[in-house]
Amino acid sequence: xxxYDDNNIFAKILRGEIPCDKVxxxxxxxxxxxISPQAPVHILVIPKGKYVSIVDFGAKASxxxxxxxxxxxxxxxxxxxxxxxxxxSIANTGLNGGQEVPxxxxxxxxxxxxxxxxxx
Ligand code: 5GP
Numbered sequence: 001x002x003x004y005d006d007n008n009i010f011a012k013i014l015r016g017e018i019p020c021d022k023v024x025x026x027x028x029x030x031x032x033x034x035i036s037p038q039a040p041v042h043i044l045v046i047p048k049g050k051y052v053s054i055v056d057f058g059a060k061a062s063x064x065x066x067x068x069x070x071x072x073x074x075x076x077x078x079x080x081x082x083x084x085x086x087x088x089s090i091a092n093t094g095l096n097g098g099q100e101v102p103x104x105x106x107x108x109x110x111x112x113x114x115x116x117x118x119x120x
Contacts, residue, residue, distance in 0.1 A: 001059075002102065004050040010103035014048055024076050028068035031076050040111025041080050041087070045073055051104040054091040073106065082110030088117075 005011070012018040013032070020032035023043055034042040047069055051057040061069070077083050087110030092099040 001056055002052055004052050004056075005102055006050075008101055008103050010044075010046055010101050010105060011050070014046070023079070024072055026068060026072060028065050029072040031072060034107070039109040039114060041082055041109065043076060043080070043108045045069070045076065045106045045108060046103060052102050053093045053099065053104050054106075055093065057104045069106075073108070077108060077110070080108075080110065082108070086110065088114045 009018065013020045014030060020030075022030065022032045024031035024045075028048055029045065030048060031043050031045040034044050047057060047061065047065055049057075049061060049065055051061060057066075057069075073089070077087060087108055090107040090109070091097075091104070092107075
């Protein structure tokens with residue numbers, strides 16, 4: 001597991017050094033619009049704790065953090081009105097997963113048909 005890099009862009013957003021278009025925040029979770037949206041709704045949900053990936057988050061997060069994360073997802077998709085028509089959630093991980101930012105984030109994409117699960 002790579003070490004957490006305090007200089008990654010989402011760490012800077014969490015510290016308030018870089019602005020974001022926030023859609024949700026609580027003690028453990030922040031969610032904001034992706035800067036380069038791939039769908040009408042494209043939100044990134046991140047834990048406030050220092051977790052590199054979904055693997056790191058699953059291994060080290062407390063039950064409270066885990067619960068807060070998935071409760072936040074439920075709140076966000078409900079507020080964004082993308083539950084009934086459906087949406088995609090993606091957690092790119094590591095090199096083969098194409099993860100660009102090494103702070104765990106869940107993409108939520110909706111508002112249109114997202115297309116094939118994996119492009120060739
Ligand atoms: P990854 O490829 O790591 O799964 O996704 C990283 C995502 O972060 C990309 O979709 C990219 O557009 C988004 N992103 C990168 N830098 C910023 C930023 O400064 N602000 C916001 N809101 N999104 C960013």
